[in-house]
Amino acid sequence: MAFSWGSIKSLLIFFGPILLPKAINYYNKVRNAPRIHGLQVVPLPPSVSRALVLLFFVSLTFLIQTLPPFAPENVFQTTQSRLQIPVDVLFTRLASLRPSGQLTASDAALRTRFVNMESRLLYLQLGPDPLAHCPFCGADEPASYLYYALPSLAVPHLFNLVVIALVTSDLFAGRAGAAWRTVATIAAVCLAVADVYAVVSYDYQANARALRLSDLDFFYWKARVWRAVGLAALDGLLGWLMYLTATNRAFVNPPVPAERVESAVRMLAATKGRLNAAGVIKNTVIRDEELRSRGTLYWSHEVRLMRDVMEDREVIEGVNDALQNRIDIQTITRDAEMYAESVLKPVS
Template sequence: MATVAISWGTVKSLLIFFAPVLLPRLITAYRSLRVSIASRPPPRPLPAAPARALNILFGGIVFFLLLSLPFNPHAPDSNIFSLTRSRLNTPTDVIFNRLARLRPNNLLTEADKLLQSKFISLGARKVYLTFGPDALVSCPYCSFDDLNTYLMYYLPFNVLLPHLVHLLLLGVATSAPIAGPESSRWRNKFTIGGLVLVAIDIYIVATYDAIQGAPLSVRAGQTPPSSLYNHITFLRPLAFVLYDVVCSVVLWLSATNRFFFKPPSPVDQVDQATSMAMQGVMSANSKLHAANVTRNAVVRDPTLKNRDDLYWRTMAASENPAQGSGEGGEQILNNIWEEEDVVRAISRAMAGQTGIDLAQLGVNANDHVREITEGLD
């Protein structure tokens, strides 16, 4: 085999030619990656909406994994060439006589007899190995002169339908109303990946030749041929499982801010700020409504009304102790600021013996009053 040697001069020429184009792009990509890593927030617990998406994908993974097992109820029948250890050129009668010995009471079933009637040529065996026994037996318009007719019969229910179910699962798992915006941002990418799986599946089935693509030992009649139909029936759901596992990992990494972090757009930031403001307004409105209901309840109840009046008379008397006692002979409390313990505590605070920074406390009080009274002039 001839080898191609590349000299150092050729490498230098290629670097000189491509470096002015590639180097700025690499530097820009490196800087954007550093900015993305630096601005990435710390990891967070998995939100509820992406958790629903992962649960949907997990259900799909379990379902397709069961379909990939050979003992599931919808698994295809075993390849009769491997089952009877027959070669590609073994006569039909010999193959089905061997098959009859494996059946109950050594008798072929009706399906076996129908398949035997179609096993009349090498083309029929090719169709059987590629598209399965159902296409060979049940297709009413197919012809051995044009094997694409068998392909058209095989594709809808054996290829397109499973992939449509898989795409529907991906669509539900990345739907914004169900899985939230963290999952919906991956919808187009996951759908494109699913369509790539469809294209690969169709390409393999359409281009595979059960005879020309078989190993030399099969074509020479030394070993039994393998069935693409049986293999791909099990491998198709297994491919769905692997793809959904990858999608689940990507969703988990992005939803928990561990990777693939995307900063919110200005529109999303405005929506978030508006949502927070609306929540604050609704919370304040509910608290005011609760206070109003409580106030109405106090006013309507005579006992609570008398206690409320007594409280406010007490507060007024604390500002003007000369008022004496309240109505009905009820003694009003003296001004709390004249209590001996209170006066002593105030004296210690003013002397700086309590560890309280009165200057900072005054600044904080002034700031609080200024924020409250702003705009009232």
């Protein structure tokens, strides 16, 4: 069922005021989640880096496949011929463009199938491979060509599913990849289903009314490009989400109690280690006569310097002014008494 731009615009006007505030709230929630849970941005883990490199090369491979040199040949575009051109004229033109001046085995197979309009229409829908190599297909059963084309149609999707399963495995990318495993798998399956549905539901008979080459809809070549772009976009989006999760920039989950306890234990152990090191240094200083005398001289100098500063007239006047005009002594005294009582209060 086709939707016009007017109907899409009406749906956006109706659902926009409802969905837009929810989308904004979700975005703010995702963006502020790390700060709310007290998590800091961390460097990208090496395991996630390897996963992102793999996703990058897979996406790049899909995009390279969209370039014209890697696309199967379209005999109608190569020879600049209409769909209704006689078979002999079409393949005579094609043979003249071959380096050897003769048709290849695939060209000869296509020539035997291009005897009717149905085969040419299926060629524009499914590409040259089913028409040239299918041993059980015939124009009287158009669905047989579709059955032959389905495995090759599913190959890039299956390959991408294997890549997604690898990069989202806990052993390969850790928790940052495993968090998106289900979502990425569902998205890949939905993309494959949408691709197959687009091919199956395509009205290939519409090209029969095209009288000029420019009027033809080369569906197979267009679908091939959009398929590769869609898979590359899916892998790129997955890599971006994994990056945000792995670095605690977004889509973070609050640490479980066991992780919090483990983190607190690590912090306490690190603090204890520093205190032990400080104790060792202090004992060393006390036991060494030279270091002890240098420490005594340092603190004697600091105390004398502080006393001289505090006895300065301007400092005394500034302290008195602050005590009289800026600091509420009674409030500070009351807070100090309450704090002392809370500290000295016996535990019941």
